[in-house]
Amino acid sequence: xxxxxxxxxxxxxxxxxxxxxxxxxxxxxxxxxxxxxxxxxxxxxxxxxxxxxxxxxxxxxxxxxxxxxxxxxxxxxxxxxxxxxxxxxxxxxxxxxxxxxxxxxxxxxxxxxxxxxxxxxxxxxxx
Numbered sequence: 426x427x428x429x430x431x432x433x434x435x436x437x438x439x440x441x442x443x444x445x446x447x448x449x450x451x452x453x454x455x456x457x458x459x460x461x462x463x464x465x466x467x468x469x470x471x472x473x474x475x476x477x478x479x480x481x482x483x484x485x486x487x488x489x490x491x492x493x494x495x496x497x498x499x500x501x502x503x504x505x506x507x508x509x510x511x512x513x514x515x516x517x518x519x520x521x522x523x524x525x526x527x528x529x530x531x532x533x534x535x536x537x538x539x540x541x542x543x544x545x546x547x548x549x550x551x552x
Contacts, residue, residue: 491533493529494526494533497526497529498526500522501519501522501526504522504523507519
């Protein structure tokens with residue numbers, strides 16, 4: 426259930442950074458901020474989007490990965506129930522699904538830890 430909430434929040438992440446408007450300090454992101462960022466911000470936004478045309482946005486990739494993790498969780502849970510009730514004929518199917526889920530969870534946690542570490546490094550940079 427929590428994975429769905431994370432995936433929904435990740436879909437709203439800004440995907441294209443834009444330059445701040447004159448006199449503004451900091452970074453503004455997202456497609457909606459390009460118009461507010463002035464002409465320079467719009468040029469950077471369209472240039473960055475044009476350079477990676479056809480490539481999925483980071484938010485979309487993150488949502489897809491979290492959906493895959495949730496699918497692996499659902500599959501492993503279903504096979505665990507079948508194993509507990511005696512309906513599962515091939516135990517190796519459950520072991521494979523459980524191992525896939527474990528690896529996917531470890532990867533998700535590692536990516537999250539790297540993102541938090543990068544965020545902390547950015548916040549600790551001198552202005």
